Amino acid sequence: MRKYFGFLLLSILLISCGGQRGSISVEGRFKNLQDGRFFVFSTDPSWGTFDTIRITDGSFSFTHELYDTVLLTVQYPNFLQMPIVAIPGKTIKIKGDASNLLATRISGSKENEELSDFRRSIIKKTPAEINALGEEFIRNNPSSYASMAILEKYFLANPKPNYAQLDTLFNIMMKAAPKRASLQLLYQRSRGLIKCRVGAPLPSFNAVTIDSIKISQATLKDKYSLITLWATWNGDIYASLRLQRQELRPFLKKINIVNISLDADTIETKRFIREDSIPGYHICDRMSWQSPLVQSFGVRNLPSTILVDKQGRILARDLELDAIKGKLQELLETDK
Numbered sequence: 001m002r003k004y005f006g007f008l009l010l011s012i013l014l015i016s017c018g019g020q021r022g023s024i025s026v027e028g029r030f031k032n033l034q035d036g037r038f039f040v041f042s043t044d045p046s047w048g049t050f051d052t053i054r055i056t057d058g059s060f061s062f063t064h065e066l067y068d069t070v071l072l073t074v075q076y077p078n079f080l081q082m083p084i085v086a087i088p089g090k091t092i093k094i095k096g097d098a099s100n101l102l103a104t105r106i107s108g109s110k111e112n113e114e115l116s117d118f119r120r121s122i123i124k125k126t127p128a129e130i131n132a133l134g135e136e137f138i139r140n141n142p143s144s145y146a147s148m149a150i151l152e153k154y155f156l157a158n159p160k161p162n163y164a165q166l167d168t169l170f171n172i173m174m175k176a177a178p179k180r181a182s183l184q185l186l187y188q189r190s191r192g193l194i195k196c197r198v199g200a201p202l203p204s205f206n207a208v209t210i211d212s213i214k215i216s217q218a219t220l221k222d223k224y225s226l227i228t229l230w231a232t233w234n235g236d237i238y239a240s241l242r243l244q245r246q247e248l249r250p251f252l253k254k255i256n257i258v259n260i261s262l263d264a265d266t267i268e269t270k271r272f273i274r275e276d277s278i279p280g281y282h283i284c285d286r287m288s289w290q291s292p293l294v295q296s297f298g299v300r301n302l303p304s305t306i307l308v309d310k311q312g313r314i315l316a317r318d319l320e321l322d323a324i325k326g327k328l329q330e331l332l333e334t335d336k
Contacts, residue, residue: 008275014226023063024064025061027061029059031097039052082104084149094105103123104119112146122134130154156193166190193298200308207293209287221278223254224310225258228300229262229294229299242251254335255331307327315331
């Protein structure tokens with residue numbers, strides 16, 4: 001009997017501890033924002049969902065199942081994105097002012113406090129200064145999850161990454177934390193960004209459109225191609241896709257347009273495309289950030305664009321909207 005009760009007590013303790021380790025809580029409060037919502041998501045497959053967090057009377061809270069430390073992105077109502085480190089068993093606290101979200105304080109762990117300090121230190125700094133401060137932090141804290149968050153946001157998400165610097169910083173971090181699976185995963189994803197760089201050939205891919213048309217890199221031969229990765233939940237995509245509808249139509253006989261949606265289902269994707277009459281090949285494999293296309297094309301932010309020449313080599317990435325139109329006009333004029 002004693003053995004039975006001893007086993008029962010041990011089981012209860014393990015379940016209790018396991019429940020604590022198996023979830024994360026996020027709570028906080030914003031001044032000057034009574035009601036609204038923000039989003040929380042991660043490129044780590046273990047997170048698994050795209051969460052919408054409701055703000056009521058300036059406060060919010062939510063709990064998510066979690067069994068390993070991951071990097072999250074918090075996207076505020078003004079589309080400002082901020083990284084946080086999610087650690088199982090921890091309660092992350094977010095405190096800020098809606099009129100100055102850059103000064104938002106995230107606490108609840110050493111890593112998040114370090115990130116908050118870093119964000120404050122780079123306010124009003126130039127891109128070159130941010131790059132230098134970020135590299136210094138990573139070199140001084142190579143095993144910290146905060147370094148992973150800084151690398152992902154300020155280096156990998158840079159529209160024009162320094163690939164040699166990225167390679168060096170990854171090597172430093174992986175030497176300091178060789179068994180960290182999430183770091184290895186981040187490195188594997190970054191390899192797509194390095195491979196799919198300007199001047200390189202477009203990586204091989206195979207996909208099926210929402211209209212059941214099979215396409216690959218071979219489909220795009222002998223024409224210029226504009227590839228756009230987007231999602232209906234990303235507020236920056238509308239101008240990009242409407243540019244295709246309104247201003248790229250004169251070029252449609254001479255260019256391929258490929259739109260890849262990162263939505264988790266095709267319902268909203270189809271509705272948006274058809275209501276706005278967006279031209280081109282449309283792909284939605286319902287795998288969101290885990291899509292092989294995301295990895296092959298090295299995508300970090302949405303919308304992401306890739307301009308490819310007739311021979312399948314990458315001419316430009318993530319151009320501004322006016323630059324896309326200007327570049328296509330320039331290319332087609334040259335071909336005349």
